[in-house]
Amino acid sequence: xxxxxxxSTLTPDGTExxxxxxxxxxxxxxxxxxxxxxxxxxxxxxxxxxxxxxLDVYETGQYPLATPxxxxxxxxxxxxxxxxxxxxxEALYINRSKLVVSAxxxxxxxxxxxxxxxxxxxxxxxxxxxxVLLVQHMPPNGHWITVDDVNNYAAPVVEQAINQIxxxxxxxxxxxxxxDITDLVHGHLQDFLAGYGITLDxxxxxxxxxxxxxxxxxxxxxxxxxxxxxxxxxxxxxxxEKGVVSAPNMAIGWPYYVGANPxxxxxxxxxxxxxxxxxxSGRG
Numbered sequence: 001x002x003x004x005x006x007x008s009t010l011t012p013d014g015t016e017x018x019x020x021x022x023x024x025x026x027x028x029x030x031x032x033x034x035x036x037x038x039x040x041x042x043x044x045x046x047x048x049x050x051x052x053x054x055l056d057v058y059e060t061g062q063y064p065l066a067t068p069x070x071x072x073x074x075x076x077x078x079x080x081x082x083x084x085x086x087x088x089x090e091a092l093y094i095n096r097s098k099l100v101v102s103a104x105x106x107x108x109x110x111x112x113x114x115x116x117x118x119x120x121x122x123x124x125x126x127x128x129x130x131x132v133l134l135v136q137h138m139p140p141n142g143h144w145i146t147v148d149d150v151n152n153y154a155a156p157v158v159e160q161a162i163n164q165i166x167x168x169x170x171x172x173x174x175x176x177x178x179x180d181i182t183d184l185v186h187g188h189l190q191d192f193l194a195g196y197g198i199t200l201d202x203x204x205x206x207x208x209x210x211x212x213x214x215x216x217x218x219x220x221x222x223x224x225x226x227x228x229x230x231x232x233x234x235x236x237x238x239x240x241e242k243g244v245v246s247a248p249n250m251a252i253g254w255p256y257y258v259g260a261n262p263x264x265x266x267x268x269x270x271x272x273x274x275x276x277x278x279x280x281s282g283r284g
Contacts, residue, residue, distance in 0.1 A: 007032055008039040009093050018044060018095050023125070023198075024134060024145035025093045032089040038063045043097045045131040049090040054135065057128040065089060092140075094131045098124045098201060101147045103158045106210060109171040114210035117162050121189060122201040123150065133197025150198070154189060161188040166207065174207050181205050229253075 007027060009018045018025050018041075032038075039062050040046045046058040048065075103119040125131055134145075141149050161184045169177055186203040193200050236251035246256035 005031055006037045006039060007091050009041060009044065010039075016041075018093050020097070020099060021147050022144060023095050023099060023123075023147060023150060024138075024140060025095075026140050026143040027091040027093070028143050030088060032065065032091055034066055036065045036089070038065055038091060040093070043095065045094040045096055045125065045128060047092040047094065047131055047135045049092065049135075050088065054132060055089070057131050059128070092135055094125050094134060096125050096131075098122050099147050101151050101154070103151050103155050105155070105159050105162075107159070107163045107166045107207070109166055109174060110169055111171055113171045115166060115171070115174065115207055116210045117158075117166075117208075118206045119158050119162075119185060119203065121154075121185075121203045123147075123193065123198050124201065125197060126199045130197035130199065133195070136197075138196045150193075153196070154192060157188050157192045158185055161185040162205070162207070171209065178205060178207065181207065 009016060009025065011017060038046060038048070038058060040058045040060055042060045044060075048055045048058065100120055100122050103121070105117060107115045107117055109115055125134060138145055138149075138153070162181055165177055165181050165184060166174055174181075182203055182205045185205055186200065189203065190200040232253055233251050236247045239247035239250055249256040
């Protein structure tokens with residue numbers, strides 16, 4: 001039999017079409033006929049369809065296409081083309097490599113403070129049965145299903161799982177529960193994606209305050225400062241960046257008098273001066 005053409009995921013210059021951002025690619029041509037040579041790479045599945053029916057699923061190798069003897073899923077109505085059927089096919093290539101999908105969004109802490117989350121999760125299509133589920137339940141966007149398309153389905157599940165814990169947790173304790181959040185996101189995502197024939201591997205979750213000032217204040221509190229001291233030191237840092245000479249006074253909570261020298265109080269034991277200020281004044 002003389003082969004009419006070769007169907008592959010490689011372009012004429014050898015570039016792979018099904019890259020690390022592509023979960024499924026639908027061959028766009030209508031030239032797949034009896035006698036075509038179907039080529040499947042080592043990291044792909046290929047689902048073959050004809051007139052809406054799934055005929056077969058192929059793993060790595062090359063396969064000459066011929067009129068099918070059986071149909072896996074769906075039904076075929078024979079049409080008449082001068083007594084002969086051209087048996088045109090559709091080839092859907094599925095990436096079986098592990099792909100990374102990224103999701104991000106906003107959530108609220110118990111105090112209604114805005115938090116941002118970044119989630120990376122890794123997926124793959126495990127076997128031929130899962131490839132059929134993917135073709136049946138997730139239609140391509142044009143000729144593609146990319147990781148972004150997968151995230152459009154899964155993003156609400158991620159958001160719901162994260163909010164389920166974060167909304168009940170004080171702002172400063174969110175990161176203490178990051179393992180609980182990760183486990184909950186993994187469980188919800190795994191159940192959801194399984195219906196599409198997608199296997200979930202690893203999930204990584206990062207949650208942090210959306211306000212940059214709040215991030216810096218929490219960092220200062222991590223050094224043991226109370227809320228008021230953290231605000232003072234944060235303000236002093238901003239003043240120092242702008243070259244304001246009274247920044248040290250702001251840090252220790254003492255006034256600054258123009259022309260006065262020194263600016264620190266003369267009695268370091270008064271007014272609860274910090275130990276560092278006592279050392280700077282030569283006392284204590």
